[in-house]
Amino acid sequence: MKKNVFILISLISIFVFWQFIEDLVNIERVGAGQISLGAFIPTPLTIATVISAQSRLLFTALSVTLLRAIIGFLFALLFAILNNYIFIAFPKARQFFLPIMLAVNSFPIIGFSPLVILLFGQGSEIGIVFISFLIAYFPILITLDKALKQVSVDILDLARLWGFSRGETFVRIQFPFALPHLFNSFKLALPASIIGATLGEWLGTSIGIGRIVVLSLYQLEPGLMYSALILITLSSLFGVFLIDLVENIVCPWQRGK
Amino acid sequence: MEHLLEVKNISVQFPLDNNSFLEVVKNVNLTVLPGESVAIIGLSGCGKSTLLKTACGLIRPNVGEVIFKKSSVQSFFGSGELSYIPQEPLLLPNKTVVGNIIFPISSHRVKTNVAVNKLLSKLKLSDHKDFYPKQLSGGLKQRVSLGRALVSSPSIIFMDEPFSSLDQFTRDRLGEDLIGLRNKFKTSLVLVTHNIEEAVFLSDRIIILSQNPASIVREIKINLPSERNHQTRRSDEYLTLTKQVRLALDKTLLLYE
Numbered sequence: 001m002k003k004n005v006f007i008l009i010s011l012i013s014i015f016v017f018w019q020f021i022e023d024l025v026n027i028e029r030v031g032a033g034q035i036s037l038g039a040f041i042p043t044p045l046t047i048a049t050v051i052s053a054q055s056r057l058l059f060t061a062l063s064v065t066l067l068r069a070i071i072g073f074l075f076a077l078l079f080a081i082l083n084n085y086i087f088i089a090f091p092k093a094r095q096f097f098l099p100i101m102l103a104v105n106s107f108p109i110i111g112f113s114p115l116v117i118l119l120f121g122q123g124s125e126i127g128i129v130f131i132s133f134l135i136a137y138f139p140i141l142i143t144l145d146k147a148l149k150q151v152s153v154d155i156l157d158l159a160r161l162w163g164f165s166r167g168e169t170f171v172r173i174q175f176p177f178a179l180p181h182l183f184n185s186f187k188l189a190l191p192a193s194i195i196g197a198t199l200g201e202w203l204g205t206s207i208g209i210g211r212i213v214v215l216s217l218y219q220l221e222p223g224l225m226y227s228a229l230i231l232i233t234l235s236s237l238f239g240v241f242l243i244d245l246v247e248n249i250v251c252p253w254q255r256g257k
Numbered sequence: 258m259e260h261l262l263e264v265k266n267i268s269v270q271f272p273l274d275n276n277s278f279l280e281v282v283k284n285v286n287l288t289v290l291p292g293e294s295v296a297i298i299g300l301s302g303c304g305k306s307t308l309l310k311t312a313c314g315l316i317r318p319n320v321g322e323v324i325f326k327k328s329s330v331q332s333f334f335g336s337g338e339l340s341y342i343p344q345e346p347l348l349l350p351n352k353t354v355v356g357n358i359i360f361p362i363s364s365h366r367v368k369t370n371v372a373v374n375k376l377l378s379k380l381k382l383s384d385h386k387d388f389y390p391k392q393l394s395g396g397l398k399q400r401v402s403l404g405r406a407l408v409s410s411p412s413i414i415f416m417d418e419p420f421s422s423l424d425q426f427t428r429d430r431l432g433e434d435l436i437g438l439r440n441k442f443k444t445s446l447v448l449v450t451h452n453i454e455e456a457v458f459l460s461d462r463i464i465i466l467s468q469n470p471a472s473i474v475r476e477i478k479i480n481l482p483s484e485r486n487h488q489t490r491r492s493d494e495y496l497t498l499t500k501q502v503r504l505a506l507d508k509t510l511l512l513y514e
Contacts, residue, residue, distance in 0.1 A: 152343075152345070152347055154343035154344075154345070154347055155343075155347045155349075157310070157315045157341065157343075158341060158343070158347070158361075160315065160334060161313070161314075161315065161334055161335075161339055161340070161341050162334075162335060162360075162361045163334050163335015163336070164335075173349065176349065176350075176351040177349070177350065177351070179351070251351065252389075253350055253351050253352075253389040253390075253391065
């Protein structure tokens with residue numbers, strides 16, 4: 001909680017500093033007959049005004065983007081856990097597929113955009129969710145794989161002695177062990193999935209934060225563009241805060257780490 | 258009296274990269290009576306742990322067999338008849354002290370007649386029963402590990418240098434508690450250690466292993482009373498036996514240097 005209050009204070013400080021500096025620069029620039037800096041970088045107060053005036057448009061777009069991101073994230077989580085279980089059950093599959101997956105991960109996701117358009121069509125919902133999935137999947141997969149590899153062989157031996165099946169060992173021993181690591185990966189993967197959904201929306205869609213960013217760029221509306229970007233950033237931060245909260249409930253043994 | 262455990266002429270080989278094999282254990286025969294404690298000692302890396310893991314069925318021997326209560330030792334996995342205490346306590350970080358102790362019997366396959374509260378009290382863990390492992394000292398963790406091994410009221414406990422990471426005082430106290438618990442539960446112990454004093458104090462018989470591959474070179478009977486405490490460590494018999502084992506081990510060392 002203390003950490004979150006600190007983050008909030010930092011954010012407010014940044015906004016206050018930004019407003020103060022920009023006001024100062026704008027007075028100088030306008031006084032010298034130059035165009036106000038606000039034409040490129042709006043002040044926090046301007047952004048707040050735009051958010052209030054365009055709240056319906058912005059929040060509708062935000063909810064659509066977040067929904068796409070969350071679906072992508074949940075699919076990423078599901079597939080990463082499933083993949084890791086397969087890797088444990090069939091070590092040969094891990095040897096074969098993991099290097100391929102790491103290679104795909106090192107490829108910039110934006111490079112997949114043409115492929116996604118080709119596969120799912122321009123502005124397709126599935127395409128956007130797919131990009132969001134792809135960008136969130138690898139951090140979860142790799143972190144979980146590493147965490148599961150850290151489980152001691154001796155404890156797995158004990159599980160055999162206790163008569164646990166492979167599935168039971170995964171669910172009751174390996175997965176709980178990896179859970180804190182998994183939550184750490186969520187803190188990377190959730191913002192990544194939101195970026196993925198926004199990125200996917202750039203490729204063409206009728207609604208979404210990505211769409212607003214692109215439109216406001218072409219229509220030279222920096223206030224709207226910044227509003228959209230700030231809302232998506234705050235959503236990411238809120239998502240990370242929620243993950244922290246859930247981690248505290250799900251992993252009580254990690255408290256005060 | 259009928260043997261509880263019979264290790265019949267086992268040899269264990271591990272495959273090496275260049276299609277050859279490393280023989281770690283060679284032609285070992287070993288029997289354990291009900292309620293008997295056997296300590297296996299030898300130099301570091303001589304194959305003690307491999308022999309122990311083979312004796313409890315976690316490693317299948319390339320030659321020979323391990324018989325427990327007239328059946329294959331593996332057929333007793335999940336029955337609670339066999340317990341294993343690894344070198345590190347390896348507690349589940351997500352379980353409290355009680356959660357860790359009852360973990361082997363929580364699968365509903367393993368039945369027990371041990372009252373958990375009594376066990377906690379015997380192990381002097383009652384005040385810590387709701388603590389998570391990271392809140393415990395090394396000695397307390399090892400007590401939990403001991404409790405987890407005893408909870409299913411096993412006929413035999415295999416211990417792989419269980420107190421090696423503890424200070425001398427804690428190690429001695431735990432040793433005394435272990436002897437008390439062994440006498441109460443009538444459990445057999447097979448203990449691997451490289452500590453001569455510990456081997457003499459905890460066992461009824463000491464087996465000295467040779468190196469590369471491990472095979473039995475000497476067996477020493479420990480004629481100490483079954484009830485042992487800190488005074489036992491000061492007795493003449495104990496000191497004489499310790500000296501005798503040290504001499505035997507020195508001879509082995511000279512032989513294989």
